[in-house]
Amino acid sequence: MAPIVSGIALAEIAALMGDVARANILSCLMDGRALTASELTWHSGVSAQTASGHLAKLSEARLISMTKQGRHRYYRLASPEVAQAIEALMAVASFGPKRHRPVGPKDEALRRARTCYDHLAGRLGIALADALTGQDYLVLSDSAGVLTEKGQRFLCSFGIGLEEGGKSGRRGLCRTCLDWSERRPHLAGRLGAALCTRMFDLGWVERIKDSRALTITASGQRGLKEVFGIEPQG
Amino acid sequence: MAPIVSGIALAEIAALMGDVARANILSCLMDGRALTASELTWHSGVSAQTASGHLAKLSEARLISMTKQGRHRYYRLASPEVAQAIEALMAVASFGPKRHRPVGPKDEALRRARTCYDHLAGRLGIALADALTGQDYLVLSDSAGVLTEKGQRFLCSFGIGLEEGGKSGRRGLCRTCLDWSERRPHLAGRLGAALCTRMFDLGWVERIKDSRALTITASGQRGLKEVFGIEPQG
DNA sequence: GGAACGCTTCGGCCGCGGCCGAAGCGTTCC
DNA sequence: GGAACGCTTCGGCCGCGGCCGAAGCGTTCC
Numbered sequence: 353m354a355p356i357v358s359g360i361a362l363a364e365i366a367a368l369m370g371d372v373a374r375a376n377i378l379s380c381l382m383d384g385r386a387l388t389a390s391e392l393t394w395h396s397g398v399s400a401q402t403a404s405g406h407l408a409k410l411s412e413a414r415l416i417s418m419t420k421q422g423r424h425r426y427y428r429l430a431s432p433e434v435a436q437a438i439e440a441l442m443a444v445a446s447f448g449p450k451r452h453r454p455v456g457p458k459d460e461a462l463r464r465a466r467t468c469y470d471h472l473a474g475r476l477g478i479a480l481a482d483a484l485t486g487q488d489y490l491v492l493s494d495s496a497g498v499l500t501e502k503g504q505r506f507l508c509s510f511g512i513g514l515e516e517g518g519k520s521g522r523r524g525l526c527r528t529c530l531d532w533s534e535r536r537p538h539l540a541g542r543l544g545a546a547l548c549t550r551m552f553d554l555g556w557v558e559r560i561k562d563s564r565a566l567t568i569t570a571s572g573q574r575g576l577k578e579v580f581g582i583e584p585q586g
Numbered sequence: 587m588a589p590i591v592s593g594i595a596l597a598e599i600a601a602l603m604g605d606v607a608r609a610n611i612l613s614c615l616m617d618g619r620a621l622t623a624s625e626l627t628w629h630s631g632v633s634a635q636t637a638s639g640h641l642a643k644l645s646e647a648r649l650i651s652m653t654k655q656g657r658h659r660y661y662r663l664a665s666p667e668v669a670q671a672i673e674a675l676m677a678v679a680s681f682g683p684k685r686h687r688p689v690g691p692k693d694e695a696l697r698r699a700r701t702c703y704d705h706l707a708g709r710l711g712i713a714l715a716d717a718l719t720g721q722d723y724l725v726l727s728d729s730a731g732v733l734t735e736k737g738q739r740f741l742c743s744f745g746i747g748l749e750e751g752g753k754s755g756r757r758g759l760c761r762t763c764l765d766w767s768e769r770r771p772h773l774a775g776r777l778g779a780a781l782c783t784r785m786f787d788l789g790w791v792e793r794i795k796d797s798r799a800l801t802i803t804a805s806g807q808r809g810l811k812e813v814f815g816i817e818p819q820g
Numbered sequence: 821g822g823a824a825c826g827c828t829t830c831g832g833c834c835g836c837g838g839c840c841g842a843a844g845c846g847t848t849c850c
Numbered sequence: 851g852g853a854a855c856g857c858t859t860c861g862g863c864c865g866c867g868g869c870c871g872a873a874g875c876g877t878t879c880c
Contacts, residue, residue, distance in 0.1 A: 361680070364679065366601075369600035375600060389827060399871090400826085401871085402868070422878075424877095425826080437674035635841085635858075635859080635860095636838070657848060658847095
């Protein structure tokens with residue numbers, strides 16, 4: 353009779369994610385940005401009133417957080433843990449019974465390169481992880497990684513400073529995350545986030561409107577080749 | 587409009603976990619053992635017919651798998667990925683709005699030591715991870731780890747052989763898993779499973795009936811002290 | 821100040837899915 | 851062979867929760 357309590361707790365959270373409209377909202381927020389209630393309404397597939405109700409439920413359960421700004425209300429995922437749980441569920445979902453719906457160009461774009469909460473995913477994310485380990489910048493033991501000294505110097509030269517935050521310590525420096533499209537882990541944690549931010553800053557990647565998918569710019573193609581030896585596409 | 591597809595897939599899986607009876611069933615199976623439909627019925631809190639329906643749904647979605655044996659049907663989690671998703675959800679659930687129900691002795695037992703799928707969790711699991719890293723047997727970069735040579739020798743002397751499986755390679759040697767009660771990662775993957783198995787074999791830990799909780803035996807107390815420098819409890 | 825906008829609250833409808841009683845089917849036991 | 855057991859299938863009930871129309875409230879714009 354022991355696990356009843358944990359069962360209830362599990363069911364509560366899972367049920368929140370188990371509604372299509374709410375799952376759509378959470379999926380949108382998986383790129384880590386904050387979106388307005390209107391934007392989320394649009395993606396959710398239901399009316400504004402209904403979406404508002406869903407946002408209230410998600411907020412109350414602390415899966416998302418809200419900040420007011422003028423007459424807008426911005427919602428974002430409440431924590432990386434929430435993102436991780438969603439990603440883990442998507443990984444399970446992708447194993448499912450051959451539900452490979454007709455794969456459209458949007459899906460292909462997502463598989464090529466996308467953001468996953470605050471870091472890079474898709475083939476680009478995997479290629480990056482492979483490149484860093486291949487050059488001995490990182491030892492990746494399947495589900496997380498340790499930077500080598502060589503790797504620290506490299507990142508520094510690439511414009512990334514990973515100063516140890518006082519409180520957080522080495523926590524979360526290099527987590528990984530199971531990539532649902534590639535079914536292999538990509539880089540998350542502070543390192544993953546820093547790489548992602550740097551690539552946006554350099555103009556190597558750009559967001560595709562209304563999507564988590566990214567385009568790799570011309571300078572991105574060059575840069576990835578030069579710095580990481582990655583040649584996206586083929 | 588992009589994420590609609592992934593939203594549906596996410597919602598499908600989450601909804602399966604989002605029913606209290608099904609969540610109870612999944613929680614029971616989190617220790618990695620296979621249980622009969624009757625046992626799961628007992629834990630689920632609903633009638634046998636209803637539980638049977640839930641088991642059918644979970645099976646069809648490939649969250650659990652079934653094997654017949656005589657007039658029994660044994661169910662178990664279908665994959666480590668499913669366990670990981672559940673654990674990630676429980677981690678989110680435990681952050682929740684101070685829903686600390688009256689903590690009973692059973693809950694305390696779970697926090698002390700329990701199995702999590704095929705490895706150890708709770709304070710014992712965390713202490714073990716700390717001990718291994720403290721002795722430089724393992725470099726634990728937050729969400730996974732790499733064994734040192736010293737560590738490999740140690741494990742060998744402790745009776746654990748981690749031969750590289752041909753196909754699986756280094757995959758999953760040392761994953762980690764966020765412990766919902768301690769809120770820090772404990773050891774999972776092949777290493778976590780091997781440590782857990784070894785401790786059962788040595789008679790250091792024993793299962794508490796109808797629970798994921800474990801008791802640490804007298805020889806376990808001694809062994810943990812000698813080999814790992816761990817003194818459980820206080 | 822009034823209109824447009826962004827978002828939420830309130831009410832009431834409705835259907836999906838969980839529930840159990842009854843029945844059925846395969847296996848084991850003696 | 852018959853009874854007990856383990857589990858599932860079938861039917862029909864019922865209520866929770868998602869849904870939208872209407873209304874309301876704060877903010878911005880001119």
